[in-house]
Amino acid sequence: GAVVSQHPSRVICKSGTSVKIECRSLDFQATTMFWYRQFPKQSLMLMATSNEGSKATYEQGVEKDKFLINHASLTLSTLTVTSAHPEDSSFYICSARPIYRVGETQYFGPGTRLLVL
Amino acid sequence: AQKVTQAQTEISVVEKEDVTLDCVYETRDTTYYLFWYKQPPSGELVFLIRRNSFDEQNEISGRYSWNFQKSTSSFNFTITASQVVDSAVYFCALSEVRGGATNKLIFGTGTLLAVQP
Numbered sequence: 001g002a003v004v005s006q007h008p009s010r011v012i013c014k015s016g017t018s019v020k021i022e023c024r025s026l027d028f029q030a031t032t033m034f035w036y037r038q039f040p041k042q043s044l045m046l047m048a049t050s051n052e053g054s055k056a057t058y059e060q061g062v063e064k065d066k067f068l069i070n071h072a073s074l075t076l077s078t079l080t081v082t083s084a085h086p087e088d089s090s091f092y093i094c095s096a097r098p099i100y101r102v103g104e105t106q107y108f109g110p111g112t113r114l115l116v117l
Numbered sequence: 118a119q120k121v122t123q124a125q126t127e128i129s130v131v132e133k134e135d136v137t138l139d140c141v142y143e144t145r146d147t148t149y150y151l152f153w154y155k156q157p158p159s160g161e162l163v164f165l166i167r168r169n170s171f172d173e174q175n176e177i178s179g180r181y182s183w184n185f186q187k188s189t190s191s192f193n194f195t196i197t198a199s200q201v202v203d204s205a206v207y208f209c210a211l212s213e214v215r216g217g218a219t220n221k222l223i224f225g226t227g228t229l230l231a232v233q234p
Contacts, residue, residue, distance in 0.1 A: 044224045095222070110159075
């Protein structure tokens, strides 16, 4: 089956630092990856759509200068939370959509828990 | 605009009871996908089912069954003979279709199911 990994699984950082989260499709290529955020006891909300080789598309209300997305290859997208603050503490989940497989669904990574102190 | 409503915030049942989780959606698209995911305390999303808008047949998979009714824009999920391991948050989601593939997912607010022994 299609596998998506995320690294790190958990990160604790000090306020003001930047944190990079990686999302990798391990056994398929993905031109499109999605980044979602989930606050405690809330639903998943799409933050941005990451497209390989082009700029990400951000959802309304998501600061693109704060949440930097890079999709440099067909198997890797990164989300960098710049100058993180406690309100950025959340569960970040990525998903990847395989290319060349019309009608295929997305596959989710296991998520990254970010705690900003 | 697309929207998914899960009116039941929390449901508590006793083991072996049947339970139905409701999902109502809104979309202007004629082609779309509907999903159900399970999210245990670990946080990882577990894919349960995907149904496209042209397939209204009900589906059964073991103790799980799904009832899709376009006339009422509902995609309800029933667990028969519930077990403690079914305790989790369940999300219903809607996806638009672009180029034959699923696009970003719109999630409902989730239903927390607690199965008591």
